[in-house]
Amino acid sequence: MNELPVDKGTRVTLHFALKFDSGEVVDTTFDKTPAVLNIGDENLPQNFEAYLMGMKAGDKASYQVPPEKAFGQRNPNNLQVMKRHVFGADMVLEPGVVVSFADARQQELPGTISRVEGDEVEVDFNHPLSGRTLTFDVEIIDVEPVGPAH
Structure with a gap:
């Protein structure tokens, strides 16, 4: 099993789900192909990346994400x-x-x-998820170093 922790310079394969407090699912990959992202490539908002830091392949977690760390308060x-x-x-x-x-x-x-x-x-023009506390469920499948571009 790969022991590399999630950090800058890693490519992470993961399943995630974003849910409202009601349990309503906003977005998920648990029923699809897992997401693959390079930490720092801005595919995932920086605040969500912060929750992944230090996690390793096989880790599962669920986080309550307040609006300030998700999509901001409504303006x-x-x-x-x-x-x-x-x-x-x-x-x-x-x-x-x-x-x-x-x-x-x-x-x-x-x-x-x-x-x-x-x-x-x-x-x-507020983000549709602004002002909402979200539950961020995550399961890390693989963490690998991002190699130099060929």
């Missing part, structure tokens, strides 16, 4: 009210619909419609 400044005509005439506008916008740098910025009232459409 009321991220709610924007727009006029109806900004959206395409044939677009379905109702709470829960995710709309993609371009930010100032032309990067994709998703927003979730939170309210439609007359000519006003309120769009929430």
Whole structure:
């Protein structure tokens, strides 16, 4: 069994699940192919990587992750009210619909419609998981050093 601990410069094969307090599963690999990531490659948010540090192949753990270490607290400044005509005439506008916008740098910025009232459409640009405490279940399958690129 590999005894290498998870650290910077390692490639980790793992199963994970993100769940709400209610037990509702947000995302999981336990029923699929395990995830493979290089620590520090930003595939996993840094705060989630921190929970993995020092774990070894075969280790299992479950962590309660507060909003500050997950996707942040909700920010009321991220709610924007727009006029109806900004959206395409044939677009379905109702709470829960995710709309993609371009930010100032032309990067994709998703927003979730939170309210439609007359000519006003309120769009929430907070991360959908912001303000939520999450349970992060993890099972480390393998840890290996990341070799030099060939």
